[in-house]
Amino acid sequence: MSTIEIEGLHKSFGALEVLRGIDLAVEPGEVVCVIGPSGSGKSTLLRCVNLLEQPTAGTIRVAGVEVTDPDCDIDAVRRGIGMVFQQFNLFGHLTVRENVTIAQRRVLKRGRAEADRITAENLRRVGLAEKAAAYPAQLSGGQQQRAAIARSLAMSPRLMLFDEPTSALDPELVGEVLAVMRALAGEGMTMLVVTHEMAFAREVANRVVFMDAGVIVEQGPPAEVFGRPREERTREFLHRVLEPTRVRPAD
Numbered sequence: 001m002s003t004i005e006i007e008g009l010h011k012s013f014g015a016l017e018v019l020r021g022i023d024l025a026v027e028p029g030e031v032v033c034v035i036g037p038s039g040s041g042k043s044t045l046l047r048c049v050n051l052l053e054q055p056t057a058g059t060i061r062v063a064g065v066e067v068t069d070p071d072c073d074i075d076a077v078r079r080g081i082g083m084v085f086q087q088f089n090l091f092g093h094l095t096v097r098e099n100v101t102i103a104q105r106r107v108l109k110r111g112r113a114e115a116d117r118i119t120a121e122n123l124r125r126v127g128l129a130e131k132a133a134a135y136p137a138q139l140s141g142g143q144q145q146r147a148a149i150a151r152s153l154a155m156s157p158r159l160m161l162f163d164e165p166t167s168a169l170d171p172e173l174v175g176e177v178l179a180v181m182r183a184l185a186g187e188g189m190t191m192l193v194v195t196h197e198m199a200f201a202r203e204v205a206n207r208v209v210f211m212d213a214g215v216i217v218e219q220g221p222p223a224e225v226f227g228r229p230r231e232e233r234t235r236e237f238l239h240r241v242l243e244p245t246r247v248r249p250a251d
């Protein structure tokens with residue numbers, strides 16, 4: 001059974017059709033990276049998986065449960081899905097430890113001792129054990145994002161969704177977050193990752209999906225999509241993003 005199975009997914013915002021027929025499956029243990037230009041519908045696709053956006057048409061199954069069925073217990077499905085955004089959304093008035101523990105206690109109803117143990121385990125996993133007592137404002141952006149990842153992992157998800165988790169970070173902090181994600185992939189976590197980090201996608205993804213204007217233009221192993229893209233639109237996009245940034249003369 002696929003971890004995610006999307007068939008004929010359409011999503012419109014008013015007259016704007018943002019997803020125009022997406023078919024995509026993600027298998028257990030697979031790391032799928034979604035790339036594509038701004039506005040192509042990548043975030044909308046991700047948000048449809050846990051119904052943060054309501055699809056206009058199509059079906060989505062998560063571990064065999066059809067989330068697009070009106071009778072689906074979406075809260076139960078969401079408990080199995082970790083989501084990490086560009087913005088970390090940590091509670092500023094809680095310590096890192098409390099941020100990672102709170103949903104385990106309230107949503108999963110774990111006892112204090114078990115939740116504390118799982119929190120410690122996951123803070124260690126993301127290299128933040130020594131920051132457990134710190135408040136988010138006392139952390140760097142990279143540390144905050146790692147705390148947000150620990151918080152998701154502490155919920156024991158079967159699936160992690162990442163939406164550009166490093167794009168709000170200063171360049172020197174990107175690597176530490178990608179390293180955590182790489183380790184997670186190595187442990188066999190099923191991951192659907194929207195990213196602008198082409199080197200990461202190339203190295204870590206089992207499959208790369210290129211989206212443009214609400215459709216999947218092509219997908220395949222990274223070596224194929226990056227090395228010999230079949231579609232002109234893919235070539236043009238890769239050319240644009242992989243081209244070394246030119247230094248512009250000061251005004």
Ligand SMILES: Nc1ncnc2c1ncn2[C@@H]1O[C@H](COP(=O)(O)OP(=O)(O)OP(=O)(O)O)[C@@H](O)[C@H]1O
Binds near residue numbers: 018037043
């Ligand atoms: N809640 C909304 N209401 C109206 N339009 C929306 C909404 N969310 C997204 N859109 C529009 O849908 C299109 C796709 O947006 P989406 O955020 O999915 O793109 P994206 O591929 O994630 O882009 P980026 O790389 O910039 O994050 C855009 O034109 C956006 O303006």
Ligand SMILES: [Mg+2]
Binds near residue numbers: 042043
């Ligand atoms: Mg986006």
